[in-house]
Amino acid sequence: MSIDPFRPARHSGSKPIHNLDARLKFIIALGFILTTSLAPQGAWAVYILLFSLAFSIALLSDVGIRHIYARAALALPFILAAFPLLFTVTGVPIFSFSIGSLSLTASWQGLERFISISFKSWISVQIAVLLATTTRLPDLLFAMRNLAIPQLIVAIIGLMWRYIFLMVEEANRLLRARLSRSGVTTQNSKKYGGSLTWRAKVAGNMAGNLLIRSLERSDRVYSAMLARGYDGEIRRFKNPPLTLQDWLILIGSIAVLVILLTLGLLLNS
Amino acid sequence: MIVDEAVLFENLNFSYPDGHIALRNVNLRIRDGEKVALVGPNGAGKSTLLLHFNGILMGDGRMRIYGNDLKNGNLRKIRSLVGLVFQNPDDQLFSPTVFEDVAFGPIYQGLSEDEVKKQVEQALESVHMKDYAQRVSYHLSIGEKKRISIATVLSMNPKILVLDEPSAGLDPRSRRSLIHLLSELPQTLIAATHDLALVRELLPRTIIMNGGKIIADGRTSDLLQNTTLLLENGLEPL
Numbered sequence: 001m002s003i004d005p006f007r008p009a010r011h012s013g014s015k016p017i018h019n020l021d022a023r024l025k026f027i028i029a030l031g032f033i034l035t036t037s038l039a040p041q042g043a044w045a046v047y048i049l050l051f052s053l054a055f056s057i058a059l060l061s062d063v064g065i066r067h068i069y070a071r072a073a074l075a076l077p078f079i080l081a082a083f084p085l086l087f088t089v090t091g092v093p094i095f096s097f098s099i100g101s102l103s104l105t106a107s108w109q110g111l112e113r114f115i116s117i118s119f120k121s122w123i124s125v126q127i128a129v130l131l132a133t134t135t136r137l138p139d140l141l142f143a144m145r146n147l148a149i150p151q152l153i154v155a156i157i158g159l160m161w162r163y164i165f166l167m168v169e170e171a172n173r174l175l176r177a178r179l180s181r182s183g184v185t186t187q188n189s190k191k192y193g194g195s196l197t198w199r200a201k202v203a204g205n206m207a208g209n210l211l212i213r214s215l216e217r218s219d220r221v222y223s224a225m226l227a228r229g230y231d232g233e234i235r236r237f238k239n240p241p242l243t244l245q246d247w248l249i250l251i252g253s254i255a256v257l258v259i260l261l262t263l264g265l266l267l268n269s
Numbered sequence: 270m271i272v273d274e275a276v277l278f279e280n281l282n283f284s285y286p287d288g289h290i291a292l293r294n295v296n297l298r299i300r301d302g303e304k305v306a307l308v309g310p311n312g313a314g315k316s317t318l319l320l321h322f323n324g325i326l327m328g329d330g331r332m333r334i335y336g337n338d339l340k341n342g343n344l345r346k347i348r349s350l351v352g353l354v355f356q357n358p359d360d361q362l363f364s365p366t367v368f369e370d371v372a373f374g375p376i377y378q379g380l381s382e383d384e385v386k387k388q389v390e391q392a393l394e395s396v397h398m399k400d401y402a403q404r405v406s407y408h409l410s411i412g413e414k415k416r417i418s419i420a421t422v423l424s425m426n427p428k429i430l431v432l433d434e435p436s437a438g439l440d441p442r443s444r445r446s447l448i449h450l451l452s453e454l455p456q457t458l459i460a461a462t463h464d465l466a467l468v469r470e471l472l473p474r475t476i477i478m479n480g481g482k483i484i485a486d487g488r489t490s491d492l493l494q495n496t497t498l499l500l501e502n503g504l505e506p507l
Contacts, residue, residue: 173360180323181374183349183425190379192345198376206363212407213359 017061017134021246022143023239028253029131033124035257039264041116046264047123053256054126063133071129078121085117086110137161146239166221167214174206273301275429275457276322276334283317283328291317292328293481299457301335301428306468306489307461309478310503315433315461316356318478322431322459323351335428349378352422352456356434358414362406367398367417370406374425392424393417396450412443416450423454432460436467465507469493477502 017025032050039046058068091109098104131140137158144154184192193199222230242250276299283292291314299305307315320326322334324344332339334347355361364370371392375385393399396416401409406417415435422430435451436444444464448471451458462468468475468489475492477485479502485492492498496506 173355173357174363176320176325177355177361177363178373179325180348180353180355181421181425182345182377183347183374184345185349185378185380185426192377192379194376194379202364202373205365205369208365209363209407 015062015134017057017130020134020249021239021242022135022139023146024242024246024250025131025135026140026143026147027250029127031254031257032127035261036120036124036127038261039120040268042112043116043264043267045267046260047116047119049260049263050123051119053260054123054130057130058126061130061134063130068126068129068133071133072122072126074129075118075121075125078125079118082114082117082121085114089113142239162221163214163218166217167210170213170217171210174210178202178206274333274336275299275301275303276459277331278321279331281318281321281328281330281332283321283326291481292321295330295481295483297476297483297486299459302455302457303474304458304472305460306472306475307459307478308463308465308468308475308502308504309484313478313503314481315478317481319353319431319433319459319461322429323348323353325353349374349425350427351429351431352419352425352427353431354418354422354433354435356437358411358418361418361421362414365405365407366402367393367404367406367409367420368402370417371402371420371424374421378425388424388426389420392420395423395454396420397446410443411438412440412447415439415443415447419450427456429457429459430454432458432462434462435460436462436464463504465493465499465504469507477504479503 032054036050039050055065058065061068086106087104087110089107089110091107094106094108094111096103096105135143141154141158144157145151182193184190194202276297278295278297281292281295281297282290284290293314295314295318307318309315317326321328321332321339324332324339324347327339335350337343337347337350339347362370364373368389371389372385375388380388389402390399393402396419398413398416398420401413401417406414409417419430419432432451436447439447444467448467451460451471458472460467460472473489475485475487475489476483477492477498484502485495485498493507499506
């Protein structure tokens with residue numbers, strides 16, 4: 001998904017992953033993420049198999065490996081959050097050091113858990129990015145509703161998506177206005193740009209301004225939606241029933257995921 | 270370069286990243302002090318062309334503002350020469366108070382506190398809004414916001430004023446007072462507008478655009494009499 005209004009999401013007519021039914025993709029992606037999260041700690045063989053699977057789908061999707069992996073960096077916050085595990089899990093110590101009165105000891109068990117969590121988050125994010133890149137959001141929302149995800153959650157995701165564009169537009173207008181007035185005087189000796197604190201203050205004011213304007217604009221958009229009968233439900237033509245091929249893909253994918261998960265559990269025991 | 274040349278665009282072409290061609294082979298020369306109207310239907314390319322005057326957009330072709338080639342190294346200088354006033358004053362005003370908004374340009378230029386205050390005072394005075402300095406921009410009427418928007422660029426002492434739809438959304442009295450205000454300003458003036466009555470009153474030269482091209486460029490009094498030309502280009506004869 002892209003938030004540049006001029007560069008819509010990369011959709012194409014004849015790509016196999018793009019053309020799969022959104023319901024299928026949603027279930028398989030969710031199953032994949034669930035399997036990855038449930039795979040036991042330190043089941044490296046399974047992680048590598050899951051990664052190869054994600055990588056193969058990325059290749060098959062024809063979206064561009066670089067595009068997928070640049071966005072997979074979204075996993076970074078999860079990895080950072082897992083970092084303290086290195087020191088909090090007790091086990092065979094690797095090294096220890098102290099900061100003031102605080103003494104920290106890293107353990108092999110902690111390291112294993114940290115690497116496992118990092119790897120698992122990274123693979124899960126790759127699949128989420130793939131799902132988002134190869135499926136149009138309206139299709140995805142509709143698929144979620146079809147799969148009985150509560151209306152409120154689907155509406156929140158849908159509105160968030162709608163309003164991101166409004167915010168981007170508002171932000172672009174503000175930035176353009178600021179840029180237009182960022183000139184240097186013809187008396188060239190002056191140092192231009194203003195002080196750092198002044199610029200920070202202007203940026204802060206702009207952020208506040210953006211928030212107010214986006215809120216007001218979203219109110220207007222919401223009123224317009226209400227005026228046209230919006231009640232939180234997405235109404236579209238019914239999705240056609242899944243074909244035999246769809247069912248085969250779905251059952252095959254879930255079988256592969258179950259096998260991988262079982263393999264992980266067996267390896268670990 | 271002609272001595273009094275303010276703007277030169279030669280063979281200017283521009284397309285948006287989605288492939289939409291917005292400007293096709295635009296050739297334009299404006300002299301210092303000229304007052305020019307840019308008219309045409311929605312989507313004619315007027316606003317896109319306006320954004321080229323200070324390099325917010327940069328298409329292919331030769332572009333020169335007061336002898337400065339429009340290129341990356343020159344943009345800051347050009348932006349202090351060209352005051353661009355956006356159609357929606359809410360886009361123009363991003364600071365909490367009128368004073369801070371009008372002071373943005375001069376502070377950015379690195380002027381001293383006294384100079385900034387002086388510039389702001391002069392700018393507000395020329396739009397007859399001197400008493401509004403400490404008001405919150407957000408709570409003004411559209412007519413007032415429009416004047417403050419003009420002050421935000423006047424405070425930078427620009428040589429060219431570029432206005433996008435200056436009279437849009439104004440009530441008759443605010444519109445009248447804006448016309449009066451614009452007629453007092455000495456700068457080179459370029460205004461994109463649908464308000465042909467304003468054009469007739471204020472801007473002696475008119476450029477008609479349609480489909481990204483300049484269709485006609487001449488004296489306002491002549492062009493506004495050419496009913497066929499106006500109708501062909503989505504304009505309503507007066």
